[in-house]
Amino acid sequence: MASLNVYFVLVVLFLICAAAMATKENDQIIKDNNCETKMGLPCVLEAFTSIFEIGTISSKCCGGLVGLGKVCHSALVKRTLENPLFKDLSPATLIAKSIQTWNNCLALIDSPSPSA
Numbered sequence: 001m002a003s004l005n006v007y008f009v010l011v012v013l014f015l016i017c018a019a020a021m022a023t024k025e026n027d028q029i030i031k032d033n034n035c036e037t038k039m040g041l042p043c044v045l046e047a048f049t050s051i052f053e054i055g056t057i058s059s060k061c062c063g064g065l066v067g068l069g070k071v072c073h074s075a076l077v078k079r080t081l082e083n084p085l086f087k088d089l090s091p092a093t094l095i096a097k098s099i100q101t102w103n104n105c106l107a108l109i110d111s112p113s114p115s116a
Contacts, residue, residue, distance in 0.1 A: 026079045035072035039064045051097045062105035
């Protein structure tokens with residue numbers, strides 16, 4: 001029975017360490033890539049709303065999101081999910097919405113504009 005308790009404690013410690021390492025990894029990615037300075041606040045709010053609430057993102061802000069880059073976008077979303085304020089939200093759903101927002105913006109930016 002004691003070995004079962006030791007095993008349980010080791011599993012819990014592993015999970016805590018893994019979560020702490022993921023937080024530090026995302027923070028380091030954000031710092032190394034200057035992710036927090038690449039988009040203006042209005043576009044940050046549009047992107048946030050399209051992922052974490054119900055809303056859309058404009059063509060202009062899609063350009064800002066794509067300019068931010070996939071690495072920064074993913075790290076910022078993951079760091080937001082680590083915030084206790086969002087603990088009741090479904091990470092899988094939000095990551096799917098994040099990917100959908102990214103892909104929609106990428107398609108919008110890559111599509112040729114209609115000729116005048």
